[in-house]
Amino acid sequence: MRQVAILGIGQTTIDEHWDKSLREIGGEAALTALNDAGLERADALFVGNMLAPMIDGQNQLGTFFADWIGLRGAEAVKVEAACSSGGAAFRSGVMAVASGEVESALVVGVEKMTDKAGHDVTAALATAADADYEIEQGVSFVGINALVMRRYMHEYGWKHSDFAPFSINAHANALHNPYARLHHKITAEAFEKSAMVATPINLLDASPIGDGAAAAVLVPAEAVVSSNGRARIVVAGSASATDTIAVHSRRDPLFLTAAYESSKQAYAQAGIEPKDVDVFELHDAFSIMAALSLEASGFAERGKGVQLGLDGGISPGGRIPVCTRGGLKARGHPVGATGMYQIVEVAQQLRGECGPTQVEGARVGLAQNIGGSGATIVTHVLRTA
Amino acid sequence: MRQVAILGIGQTTIDEHWDKSLREIGGEAALTALNDAGLERADALFVGNMLAPMIDGQNQLGTFFADWIGLRGAEAVKVEAACSSGGAAFRSGVMAVASGEVESALVVGVEKMTDKAGHDVTAALATAADADYEIEQGVSFVGINALVMRRYMHEYGWKHSDFAPFSINAHANALHNPYARLHHKITAEAFEKSAMVATPINLLDASPIGDGAAAAVLVPAEAVVSSNGRARIVVAGSASATDTIAVHSRRDPLFLTAAYESSKQAYAQAGIEPKDVDVFELHDAFSIMAALSLEASGFAERGKGVQLGLDGGISPGGRIPVCTRGGLKARGHPVGATGMYQIVEVAQQLRGECGPTQVEGARVGLAQNIGGSGATIVTHVLRTA
Numbered sequence: 001m002r003q004v005a006i007l008g009i010g011q012t013t014i015d016e017h018w019d020k021s022l023r024e025i026g027g028e029a030a031l032t033a034l035n036d037a038g039l040e041r042a043d044a045l046f047v048g049n050m051l052a053p054m055i056d057g058q059n060q061l062g063t064f065f066a067d068w069i070g071l072r073g074a075e076a077v078k079v080e081a082a083c084s085s086g087g088a089a090f091r092s093g094v095m096a097v098a099s100g101e102v103e104s105a106l107v108v109g110v111e112k113m114t115d116k117a118g119h120d121v122t123a124a125l126a127t128a129a130d131a132d133y134e135i136e137q138g139v140s141f142v143g144i145n146a147l148v149m150r151r152y153m154h155e156y157g158w159k160h161s162d163f164a165p166f167s168i169n170a171h172a173n174a175l176h177n178p179y180a181r182l183h184h185k186i187t188a189e190a191f192e193k194s195a196m197v198a199t200p201i202n203l204l205d206a207s208p209i210g211d212g213a214a215a216a217v218l219v220p221a222e223a224v225v226s227s228n229g230r231a232r233i234v235v236a237g238s239a240s241a242t243d244t245i246a247v248h249s250r251r252d253p254l255f256l257t258a259a260y261e262s263s264k265q266a267y268a269q270a271g272i273e274p275k276d277v278d279v280f281e282l283h284d285a286f287s288i289m290a291a292l293s294l295e296a297s298g299f300a301e302r303g304k305g306v307q308l309g310l311d312g313g314i315s316p317g318g319r320i321p322v323c324t325r326g327g328l329k330a331r332g333h334p335v336g337a338t339g340m341y342q343i344v345e346v347a348q349q350l351r352g353e354c355g356p357t358q359v360e361g362a363r364v365g366l367a368q369n370i371g372g373s374g375a376t377i378v379t380h381v382l383r384t385a
Numbered sequence: 386m387r388q389v390a391i392l393g394i395g396q397t398t399i400d401e402h403w404d405k406s407l408r409e410i411g412g413e414a415a416l417t418a419l420n421d422a423g424l425e426r427a428d429a430l431f432v433g434n435m436l437a438p439m440i441d442g443q444n445q446l447g448t449f450f451a452d453w454i455g456l457r458g459a460e461a462v463k464v465e466a467a468c469s470s471g472g473a474a475f476r477s478g479v480m481a482v483a484s485g486e487v488e489s490a491l492v493v494g495v496e497k498m499t500d501k502a503g504h505d506v507t508a509a510l511a512t513a514a515d516a517d518y519e520i521e522q523g524v525s526f527v528g529i530n531a532l533v534m535r536r537y538m539h540e541y542g543w544k545h546s547d548f549a550p551f552s553i554n555a556h557a558n559a560l561h562n563p564y565a566r567l568h569h570k571i572t573a574e575a576f577e578k579s580a581m582v583a584t585p586i587n588l589l590d591a592s593p594i595g596d597g598a599a600a601a602v603l604v605p606a607e608a609v610v611s612s613n614g615r616a617r618i619v620v621a622g623s624a625s626a627t628d629t630i631a632v633h634s635r636r637d638p639l640f641l642t643a644a645y646e647s648s649k650q651a652y653a654q655a656g657i658e659p660k661d662v663d664v665f666e667l668h669d670a671f672s673i674m675a676a677l678s679l680e681a682s683g684f685a686e687r688g689k690g691v692q693l694g695l696d697g698g699i700s701p702g703g704r705i706p707v708c709t710r711g712g713l714k715a716r717g718h719p720v721g722a723t724g725m726y727q728i729v730e731v732a733q734q735l736r737g738e739c740g741p742t743q744v745e746g747a748r749v750g751l752a753q754n755i756g757g758s759g760a761t762i763v764t765h766v767l768r769t770a
Contacts, residue, residue, distance in 0.1 A: 001484055021517065053438050057520065059512035060467040063627040063760045067634070073646060075625040076761070077473050078465045082445040088462050092477065099386055099484030127444035132406065135442065240460040242448040249452070261458060375448045376461070 001098040003221035006233045006382065008037025009344045014181040014212035014332035016114040022056045023068050026110035029213035029340075030069045034106065037217035043102035045076040048089030048109040050336035054124040055113050065108060075102070082128035083285065085109065086339025087240075087369030087378030090216065094238045094380075097218045109340030110213035121209060125335065128372045130246040142206060142286070144247055144373050146198035149288035152254055153200065156303035160200050163287040164191040165309030166322075167204045167329050170284060173316065174326025176356045179341075181210045181332030205287040207328035214340035216347070221385070230351045236364075237266030237381030245375045254303075258377035259296035259368060267298075270364075270381040274298035277381075278362040279349045280320055281342040283370040284327045293368060294320070297379070316357045324349060324357045339369030339378065346382050386483040388606035391618045391767065393422025394729045399566040399597035399717035401499040407441045408453050411495035414598035414725075415454045419491065422602035428487035430461040433474030433494040435721035439509040440498050450493060460487070467513035468670065470494065471724025472625075472754030472763030475601065479623045479765075482603045494725030495598035506594060510720065513757045515631040527591060527671070529632055529758050531583035534673035537639050538585065541688035545585050548672040549576040550694030551707075552589045552714050555669065558701065558742045559711025564726075566595045566717030590672040592713035599725035601732070606770070615736045621749075622651030622766030630760045639688075643762035644681035644753060652683075655749075655766040659683035662766075663747040664734045665705055666727040668755035669712045678753060679705070682764070701742045709734060709742045724754030724763065731767050 010032025012025055020028075026047070034042065047061040058064060062076030081088040086109030093105035113121055126135045129144055139147075153160070167186060174180035186204060194204040221234045241261035247253050267273060274297065282297075284290040291305030299320045300308045313319040325331050325345040328338060346365035348354055364383045370376070395417025397410055405413075411432070419427065432446045443449060447461030466473040471494030478490035498506055511520045514529055524532075538545070552571060559565035571589060579589040606619045626646035632638050652658060659682065667682075669675040676690030684705045685693045698704040710716050710730040713723060731750035733739055749768045755761070 001486070023517070050444060051438075053436075053509075053512050057508075057512055057516040059435060059465060060630065060756055060761060062466055063757065064515070064630050066627050067630045067760075071627075072629060073626055073642065076466075076627050077477075077625070080444060080463045080465055081447055081461075092462075095480060095484055095486055099480055099486075101386070101480055101484075123442075124438075127438050127442055130449070131442040132408070240462070241458055242451050242456075242461050244452045244457060245445065245449050246452075257458065371445050372448065375452075376445060 002100065004094050004097045004218050004235045005221040005224045006216050006347050007219045007224060008033045008217040009347050010036055011179050011214040011341060011344050012212050013179045014210040014334055017211040022052060022058060022112040025112055025211055026065050026108050026213045027069050029215040030065060030106060030108045033215035033217050039104065039217060041071055042104040042106035042217060044074055044096055044105045045071055046089040046093040046105060046107045047078045048085035048336050048339060049078055049111060050080055050082055050085045051111060051113050051124050055116050081376045082371035083335045084339055084369040084371030084376045084378050085336040090339060090343055090380065091238050091240055091378055093218050094235050097220060105218045106215060107218065107340060108213060108215040109337035111334035111336045112211045113209055113334065114211050133246050142198045142201055145286045145288060146201045148247060148253055148373065149200055152288055155254060158306050161188065161192050162306045162310060163205060164188045166284060166287045166290040167191055169314050170323040170327040170329035173324050173357045174330030177325040177331060180326040180330055181208055182330045201286055207285050207333040210332040210334045212332065212334035212337050214337055214344045216340065216343055231384040233347050233350050233382055234385045235380060236270035236383045239265035240378040242376050243374050245372060247373045256292050256296035256374045256377065258374055259293055262377050262379040263297040266379045266381045272364060272381065276364050277320065277366045279324055279346060279359045279365045280322045281345050281367045282322050283368055284323060284329050285333060289370065290322065297368060316359055321359050324354060324359060342367040342369055343380065350382060350384050387485065389479050389482045389603050389620045390606040390609045391601050391732050392604045392609060393418045393602040394732050395421055396564050396599040396726060396729050397597050398564045399595040399719055402596040407437060407443060407497040410497055410596055411450050411493050411598045412454050414600040415450060415491060415493045418600035418602050424489065424602060426456055427489040427491035427602060429459055429481055429490045430456055431474040431478040431490060431492045432463045433470035433721050433724060434463055434496060435465055435467055435470045436496055436498050436509050440501050466761040467756035468720045469724055469754040469756030469761045469763050470721040475724060475728055475765065476623050476625055476763055478603050479620050482605060490603045491600060492603065492725060493598060493600040494722035496719035496721045497596045498594055498719065499596050518631050527586055528583045530671045530673060531586045533632060533638055533758065534585055537673055540639060543691050546573065546577050547691045547695060548590060549573045551669060551672045551675040552576055554699050555708040555712040555714035558709050559715030561741045562710040562716060565711040565715055566593055567715045586671055592670050592718040595717040595719045597717065597719035597722050599722055599729045601725065601728055616769040618732050618735050618767055619770045620765060621655035621768045624650035625763040627761050628759050630757060632758045641677050641681035641759045641762065643759055644678055647762050647764040648682040651764045651766045657749060657766065661749050662705065662751045664709055664731060664744045664750045665707045666730050666752045667707050668753055669708055669714050670718060674755065675707065682753065701744055706744050709739060709744060727752040727754060728765065735767060735769050
């Protein structure tokens, strides 16, 4: 298979876009990416989305967006893997170009989820978990993550306040990202005093939902010398792995097997090790997930992910900068779009466009998108080449 | 890219399976296909489904089924393109194996849709159309197809009774398919007297919904000499194309552009012409769609698809046998599963396993799956080799 390059990127602000439709949000990101790539169209369109059938009454988003953005006739399909829909759609686009099936692919992650009442959204998000054996018992999606966090604290002896650095770092970085949902600093004191959602997860452990879309244009790397004068970014590793859908079925609920497997495969494809990674856009839907991702992806030992935060290792100048554009916690989490925001943000880092949160000399970036409570995990390695 | 072969197939009966869950139905088809292939597992799983988030409260079906059928850890994803979800998932599986990314892929189309009240299902099916510009105006999905059928009758001068052969043929063939939803013959008189649904579409123009799943195992063709003593079946052509999502946006609402484009590409890949096709499993969600599919795929001139039925050309001994296992009309239409039933049925024809409705000497088969009212169309050419 041939190597694939990212020729263009685009994103919308994440917000409660009550004045914009699903069409307009996805279309804005898609056309921005095509424009950034200097292309008028792409051969195929892959859309990542989780909630549109339930929230917007709209299925068949591949064709829906192809029609809207001027790609009528082109092959188009939607890929869904809960909150990892964006990463899964990106992987489909990578495979389509790598295989030679198409010469260009546009990938869009999109979600419009704030037009419904909160309980409708909570119910829709619960479809990421096991309907029969988790949700039917009355637990919500945040409730499942709360059980995991409590178990982690019990097992390794961490206090709730030890998780504060993840959220503080995310909010500090989002201040410099104009596309982010939240633009305010938080303190360790605010973190501890925040309203409880599902013990021990409080409001500042949890990421906010939002409306948004992010997109990228993929082409064969051999066709790109430089990307409009910027660094050429190639997809050096692409892998996806799964775990049980219900957390209670896992032998070890504190280890993200699918993160371990997909990152191992992606590192091998790229010929790198964790120490070679300059920036890591991870899936901090809840602060506990940041710790577990760092551990399973080879950046910390079991139970030590929290220590990395306490040591300052996750800031833009640290050993392994994470959430440099705000992460799910502060950039926001428009679920089916999140994986594509991660891809776009890693690309921005590799292009050197991140201002005060730029990781100096970033050449290798990791994007890891999680569906369910670690059930589907898609990991990509991007690098300049 | 390397050629891909179908090593195993599986299907469940289509029915109101109130005693079986979504898991059980999909799992049954998947395990039957693996067993038929003589394999214990596959490298990757692709699931086609449209309604589970809305009807069953379950998303992330790739991981959901990988977990259930013993493929824990394997890459798994769901593909959605309304009623063409099954065909789109099959195409994803074909690309994954063709590209060399995986050595085996299991594709499952599944739908569990009869546990909800009829109006809930009607609303869920409407997500295949344009939510803002069609459904919001009060038209249902069958209503959109009724407008197309009326226009066709007006334009070409056909009477409603001229469409009867499509439904009569489908019901006659389903009698010999143990997996079919309906097992009764119908007459031309019954066709005309049937209850009206949306003028001019009556009950016997329309396909019944149902619960069901169908699956296939894909491997590189070079790895297969014979498939357990049966004819080796290869995927000779695979293509997908789109049209506007709303029917009213089309310059010519009576021509399925996406069927024309995708069949043209698939024929070219296979090096065949329509006259080389021995059997055609088409997407007769409504009788009008059978006529339009025959025309756009090169088997009849514009406005003459109905004539092919009246001449007897669509029966198992005719010029272009269609719906040889009952089609959507009588085998049934479990929407996200339908495309995989078509694949399985063409494979059965090429294996010579269809008893009284076997097409003698069938060597080349066409499967064409439609999402929305012609918005997404996925066409595959299978042949013995």
